[in-house]
Amino acid sequence: MSVKERFDLTGKVALVTGGSRGIGRAIAVGLAEHGADVAMVYRSAEAEAASAAEAVRKLGRRAWTYKQDLAETDKLACLAQRAWNDCGRIDILVNNAGMAYLERFEEITPEHWRRVLAVNLDAVFFLTQSISRRMVEAGIKGRIINLSSKNGFVAEAGLAHYNASKGGVELLTQSLAIELGPFGITVNTIAPGIIETEIGGEFDLDPAFFDYYKEHIPLEHRFGSVEDCVGAAVFLASRAGAYMTGQHLIIDGGVLCEQVPRMQFMPASKLRRE
Numbered sequence: 001m002s003v004k005e006r007f008d009l010t011g012k013v014a015l016v017t018g019g020s021r022g023i024g025r026a027i028a029v030g031l032a033e034h035g036a037d038v039a040m041v042y043r044s045a046e047a048e049a050a051s052a053a054e055a056v057r058k059l060g061r062r063a064w065t066y067k068q069d070l071a072e073t074d075k076l077a078c079l080a081q082r083a084w085n086d087c088g089r090i091d092i093l094v095n096n097a098g099m100a101y102l103e104r105f106e107e108i109t110p111e112h113w114r115r116v117l118a119v120n121l122d123a124v125f126f127l128t129q130s131i132s133r134r135m136v137e138a139g140i141k142g143r144i145i146n147l148s149s150k151n152g153f154v155a156e157a158g159l160a161h162y163n164a165s166k167g168g169v170e171l172l173t174q175s176l177a178i179e180l181g182p183f184g185i186t187v188n189t190i191a192p193g194i195i196e197t198e199i200g201g202e203f204d205l206d207p208a209f210f211d212y213y214k215e216h217i218p219l220e221h222r223f224g225s226v227e228d229c230v231g232a233a234v235f236l237a238s239r240a241g242a243y244m245t246g247q248h249l250i251i252d253g254g255v256l257c258e259q260v261p262r263m264q265f266m267p268a269s270k271l272r273r274e
């Protein structure tokens, strides 16, 4: 089989949570470009979801949309059932939807703690449980791709609930890789650094933070774009990624490579920037 054929997703069906915008939309369209039909779950933005579905259909693929607040854990089995019935099968589950609040640890209310954990971790668990059960019954060697974060590895101030949820996603992914491996189902994460989307839109951070942050991103001192995440998803969803499970692909411009950034304190004599 050629390398090109290994990346071909023709005949596959993907379910992408949070597929209406940001990284989820880019992944949904990227999977469709490689041949997959795509179902998308969104919380409230109907027009955004319709536009994402239209982008998939323009590529000649089928698209479905489901409105569901993923924090409603008890409705996820029903969501999985509906999507499976409509689509006929699901080969690829992308647990992408996620949210965050920026607030100090001592200010986090039980409501905020529960909501972040419900959307970012509980929904990943319960949706994967419902979908993988059907994959096993149907003999589908499926792919589960979870959106984690660099915060699943290293914490960041003001995000205790988010950090905990993403750390949980990493270990959940390893756990499920072990238990679903015998059925030929792979489970991996994509762990982005800062990607330019709407997720931090309400953080109200000092703009100086972003310049400071960029200075510490080794790769071109730039934030990532949603397109930077698509190739990893296509790889993990396809036959090209068939022997990889329980792993993470960190897409952060190299920011996690260094413990305490030292570049700006390097002696001028040691810095050769030709």
Ligand SMILES: NC(=O)c1ccc[n+]([C@@H]2O[C@H](COP(=O)([O-])OP(=O)(O)OC[C@H]3O[C@@H](n4cnc5c(N)ncnc54)[C@H](O)[C@@H]3O)[C@@H](O)[C@H]2O)c1
Pocket: 017, 018, 019, 020, 021, 022, 023, 024, 041, 042, 043, 044, 068, 069, 070, 071, 096, 097, 098, 099, 119, 147, 148, 149, 150, 191, 192, 193, 194, 195, 196, 197, 198, 199, 200
């Ligand atoms: N953008 C980044 O810098 C970054 C970095 C690391 C990880 N991530 C992760 O990538 C994933 C996608 O984030 P994004 O940056 O595209 O964010 P985004 O805010 O642009 O999109 C988030 C998506 O999740 C959906 N969503 C949120 N809460 C939901 C709920 N309760 N029910 C149903 N859907 C819900 C939204 O509708 C939206 O489609 C998230 O899991 C996020 O944690 C993002």
